[in-house]
Amino acid sequence: MPSENKQFVSNLTRYEILALDGEINVSDGHPRQGPSTRQQAIIDRLPQLFRSSAQESFAQLETRAQRAFLHSIGQYGAPVDEGRVLSCYSSSVAMDVVARSLAEKCSTIGLIHPTFDNIPDLLRGWGHRLVPLEEAELADGRVPTTPELDAVFLTVPNNPTGFHIGPDALLSIAEHCVRRGLVLVLDTCFRGFVSAEREDTYRLLDRTGAQYVVIEDTGKLWPLSELKLGLVAYSENCSLALREHLSDILLTVSPLILALVAEFAEDGREGGYRRLHSLIAANRRALTDALAGTGATVPGPTADVSVSLVELPAHLTARDVWQDLRNAGLHVLPGGHFFWADAPRGDRYIRVALGRDTEVVEKAAGFLRDYLTSAK
Numbered sequence: 001m002p003s004e005n006k007q008f009v010s011n012l013t014r015y016e017i018l019a020l021d022g023e024i025n026v027s028d029g030h031p032r033q034g035p036s037t038r039q040q041a042i043i044d045r046l047p048q049l050f051r052s053s054a055q056e057s058f059a060q061l062e063t064r065a066q067r068a069f070l071h072s073i074g075q076y077g078a079p080v081d082e083g084r085v086l087s088c089y090s091s092s093v094a095m096d097v098v099a100r101s102l103a104e105k106c107s108t109i110g111l112i113h114p115t116f117d118n119i120p121d122l123l124r125g126w127g128h129r130l131v132p133l134e135e136a137e138l139a140d141g142r143v144p145t146t147p148e149l150d151a152v153f154l155t156v157p158n159n160p161t162g163f164h165i166g167p168d169a170l171l172s173i174a175e176h177c178v179r180r181g182l183v184l185v186l187d188t189c190f191r192g193f194v195s196a197e198r199e200d201t202y203r204l205l206d207r208t209g210a211q212y213v214v215i216e217d218t219g220k221l222w223p224l225s226e227l228k229l230g231l232v233a234y235s236e237n238c239s240l241a242l243r244e245h246l247s248d249i250l251l252t253v254s255p256l257i258l259a260l261v262a263e264f265a266e267d268g269r270e271g272g273y274r275r276l277h278s279l280i281a282a283n284r285r286a287l288t289d290a291l292a293g294t295g296a297t298v299p300g301p302t303a304d305v306s307v308s309l310v311e312l313p314a315h316l317t318a319r320d321v322w323q324d325l326r327n328a329g330l331h332v333l334p335g336g337h338f339f340w341a342d343a344p345r346g347d348r349y350i351r352v353a354l355g356r357d358t359e360v361v362e363k364a365a366g367f368l369r370d371y372l373t374s375a376k
Contacts, residue, residue, distance in 0.1 A: 306354045
């Protein structure tokens, strides 16, 4: 298959596809580190889990898996028992369902900027007009008073920056949405990487009376060869036809995946998340240390998520760096597509995935250091 020239790569996922068989792939943010001893023991029980998941009532198994995962990441207020959590193949399917459902009620959406480009692409695909919401304003709990705004869509923690909205700011944003009659949508797919105590988003939002939708995901956390679960949770007063639109796409998710999620969530509660956080922190240090003296930096403040931006020296552009590194066998992501409302601003950055074994990140970081040193 002929190689693709960089100007024909239309979105970030296409870049990630190019990297799947690359020599050193720190492109996509999916977990590609080896499993822990306990996780491997769960994987070794797959035949048993397959049999037991087929024997358990689907409704009971789905509820058990949803509750296990959401409680493991501190979301005890999630409306599992109320039947307001829907299971999907992936978070991207969940986002498409949400985008389609919003199209019946909304036309203009305030979207966090920057963020992974499949979110603006999916929203635009359903006809939405987008208004960029900058992280610095959101950190203070501010949302523009654009008269035509119908909804607010935030990725928290954000990809690629790791930016997180604290509870006071989120409360202010939710109250703003209530006053203005806006739907609040949260993509929390990187929530599991937060190493500090996680606030219960659902209890916070329920106190405000906001009409909300929350997208959750297991797919960024555990090295399960793309076996994952996306969730769509929504408020009691949500007027979107989420369940109906999801039924146009799927009947059910796999019982085996539900069983795996329940097992891995339990592992997370019993030390798995701590091990994951330690791995990501060690990999971030390896990247940061390797960049010392190269003119490139990891922008602050320090983030928890399993990806990291790298700000390039002023004389380099992300597209050229991506092409040079790819030609040499190292796959990263160029930053332009993340900045969906201002692509030139993103050309100052590349993104490096940290969800790898540390020796892989150290190899990638050393490779990048050598390239940057030679490009001075």
